[in-house]
Amino acid sequence: MTASSAYLPPGLPTPAADLDDLGFWEHCNRRELRIQRCSACGHFRHTPMPTCPACRSMDFTWAEVPGTGTVFSHTIAHHATHPALRGFGPYNIVVVLLDGADDVRMVGNVVDVAADEVHIGMKVVLHWEATAEGGYLPRWRRA
Numbered sequence: 001m002t003a004s005s006a007y008l009p010p011g012l013p014t015p016a017a018d019l020d021d022l023g024f025w026e027h028c029n030r031r032e033l034r035i036q037r038c039s040a041c042g043h044f045r046h047t048p049m050p051t052c053p054a055c056r057s058m059d060f061t062w063a064e065v066p067g068t069g070t071v072f073s074h075t076i077a078h079h080a081t082h083p084a085l086r087g088f089g090p091y092n093i094v095v096v097l098l099d100g101a102d103d104v105r106m107v108g109n110v111v112d113v114a115a116d117e118v119h120i121g122m123k124v125v126l127h128w129e130a131t132a133e134g135g136y137l138p139r140w141r142r143a
């Protein structure tokens with residue numbers, strides 16, 4: 001896992017943590033990909049939430065996952081969805097099925113590939129992207 005310059009241009013808002021996902025972002029800022037795992041039944045869940053959807057328990061841990069996965073779905077963005085993206089693109093947006101975390105899927109981008117090279121079933125590996133605020137965002141690279 002490496003960190004490098006931004007996949008998307010500067011000026012985009014960074015994710016704002018709320019009480020549910022604060023732990024997720026704190027781990028990201030230490031370059032640890034950790035997913036909520038229910039302490040009662042072992043079910044992984046993402047995005048972070050207070051209650052297990054499988055058993056309703058509110059007890060959980062932040063389980064570290066391997067940082068590999070498979071592109072489950074993807075699209076190519078051609079139009080700016082934020083003023084900072086004007087004139088940029090096309091770029092890919094992917095949904096990655098994480099290894100080692102049941103059926104957890106995470107939205108992200110695959111860096112260092114042309115947008116039309118991304119495909120369903122593509123194996124990817126975690127790539128940490130440094131933010132201007134000193135944190136890290138999870139992105140993906142072709143495995």
Ligand SMILES: [Zn+2]
Pocket residue numbers: 038039040041042043052053054055056057
């Ligand atoms: Zn549970």
